[in-house]
Amino acid sequence: MNARLQIIEADLHAAWLDALAGDATSYQAVLTRLSGHLRVFLRRRLRDKPEDVEDLVQEILLSIHQKRHTYDPKQPLTAWIYAIARYKLIDHLRAQARHDDKNDSIDDWHDQLWMVSTEDADASKAHLTHMLSQLPDKQRLPIEHTKLEGHSVAEAALLTGQSESAVKVNIHRGLKALAKLYGGVF
Amino acid sequence: MKTDDLIAQLVADSQSVAPVRIHLMFTHALLLASLVSVALLVGFWGIDLRIVSLLDTPVFWVKLGLMLWLCASAWSMVLHLARPGESAGPMAWSAGASLTGLLAVTISPFAPGSPEEQDLLAQASPWMLAGVDHGWAGVAQAWQAVWRAGASISALAVPWLAALLWTLRDMAPTRPAWAGASAGFMAGALSALLYSLHASVTSGPFETLGYMLGMALMPAIGALLGRWLLRW
Numbered sequence: 001m002n003a004r005l006q007i008i009e010a011d012l013h014a015a016w017l018d019a020l021a022g023d024a025t026s027y028q029a030v031l032t033r034l035s036g037h038l039r040v041f042l043r044r045r046l047r048d049k050p051e052d053v054e055d056l057v058q059e060i061l062l063s064i065h066q067k068r069h070t071y072d073p074k075q076p077l078t079a080w081i082y083a084i085a086r087y088k089l090i091d092h093l094r095a096q097a098r099h100d101d102k103n104d105s106i107d108d109w110h111d112q113l114w115m116v117s118t119e120d121a122d123a124s125k126a127h128l129t130h131m132l133s134q135l136p137d138k139q140r141l142p143i144e145h146t147k148l149e150g151h152s153v154a155e156a157a158l159l160t161g162q163s164e165s166a167v168k169v170n171i172h173r174g175l176k177a178l179a180k181l182y183g184g185v186f
Numbered sequence: 187m188k189t190d191d192l193i194a195q196l197v198a199d200s201q202s203v204a205p206v207r208i209h210l211m212f213t214h215a216l217l218l219a220s221l222v223s224v225a226l227l228v229g230f231w232g233i234d235l236r237i238v239s240l241l242d243t244p245v246f247w248v249k250l251g252l253m254l255w256l257c258a259s260a261w262s263m264v265l266h267l268a269r270p271g272e273s274a275g276p277m278a279w280s281a282g283a284s285l286t287g288l289l290a291v292t293i294s295p296f297a298p299g300s301p302e303e304q305d306l307l308a309q310a311s312p313w314m315l316a317g318v319d320h321g322w323a324g325v326a327q328a329w330q331a332v333w334r335a336g337a338s339i340s341a342l343a344v345p346w347l348a349a350l351l352w353t354l355r356d357m358a359p360t361r362p363a364w365a366g367a368s369a370g371f372m373a374g375a376l377s378a379l380l381y382s383l384h385a386s387v388t389s390g391p392f393e394t395l396g397y398m399l400g401m402a403l404m405p406a407i408g409a410l411l412g413r414w415l416l417r418w
Contacts, residue, residue: 019200020202020203020205021202022200022201022202024197024198024200027196027197027200028193028194028197031193031196031197032190032193035189035193054189057189058187058189058192061189061192061193061196062192062196063358063418065196065199065200067270067357067358067418068203069203069204069205069206070205070206070208070268070269070356070357070358071205071269072205072208072269073205075269075271075272076271079270079271079272080269080270080271081270081271082271083270083271083272083360084270084271084358084360086360087270087360091417
């Protein structure tokens with residue numbers, strides 16, 4: 001046991017024994033501290049599912065509460081809590097894997113591989129849509145057609161009804177306007 | 187629900203709790219199961235009182251000692267694995283060692299049984315010898331002995347296994363399969379001990395093999411049941 005853990009252990013253990021004896025203030029203090037430790041621990045381990053962290057924190061706290069009579073005062077509390085947290089986390093991950101196996105369509109995997117993270121991709125897409133919405137349509141549409149959907153200038157001209165040179169000019173002006181609005185981004 | 191709200195609820199529900207008396211809980215459960223198993227043995231198998239004649243053979247006592255050691259190791263394993271954050275550790279080694287010792291003693295030439303059977307055992311391959319000496323009838327007979335002992339021990343272990351798993355459910359095993367396996371270990375060892383009251387005198391090498399199979403089967407069953415029954 002390293003020194004830091006020893007201090008935490010000594011702190012928590014004393015308060016925990018008071019809590020088991022029926023001291024509500026100690027119990028609240030211990031549970032609150034534990035929820036903090038658990039949150040950090042789980043956040044690190046559930047990076048791709050941050051929305052599950054709080055649910056799991058609560059489930060573990062509830063388990064600790066329900067099983068507190070099985071705690072042996074002679075054993076280290078930190079080890080006891082860690083074993084419960086680990087058990088619940090693994091249980092959660094297994095259930096998740098089973099669920100994903102049944103519900104995850106293999107067809108999406110190709111896209112998922114090239115995505116940095118769903119969250120990032122969604123956020124930047126929303127951001128881009130917002131920025132483009134500030135441009136007048138005659139500039140926005142050519143940019144969307146050529147830069148986002150991958151059409152050629154000639155195709156964009158057909159889609160917008162503008163001439164090819166107008167498309168080129170509007171793309172140029174639109175990007176310049178965006179650069180002015182969001183200086184340095186482009 | 188917010189976590190702080192949950193904590194407030196848990197605190198409101200926090201009357202003092204006495205730490206569970208784990209030894210007492212398991213002792214009660216095992217005693218109750220023993221009554222059932224002994225009743226089963228007396229009712230369906232019967233006790234062979236000729237066991238008294240074995241009391242002056244050292245092998246009998248060595249075997250008894252090893253079985254008891256096995257039970258004690260398994261008992262300690264069950265108690266450890268019943269709680270989060272404790273490992274079965276050295277107890278598993280101790281159980282493994284006693285099992286190996288048991289195996290060594292029972293297949294050694296000093297094992298009890300009729301002289302012919304001991305002759306068989308002294309050979310490298312008793313199965314083949316059984317076939318050579320007695321033809322297919324010998325193999326069938328040997329197989330029957332294995333089956334009889336193995337099935338009896340498995341059946342007599344059921345009450346103990348049930349009692350241990352039942353009690354473990356009230357605890358908090360974070361390794362359900364291991365906890366179940368150690369419960370099976372203990373149930374099998376106790377059952378073998380009990381069954382020897384019925385069959386010690388008549389048991390030959392093949393019944394001993396049946397003992398081993400029965401005792402090996404129980405931890406496997408316990409592990410499977412544990413994964414399923416001991417989740418919380």
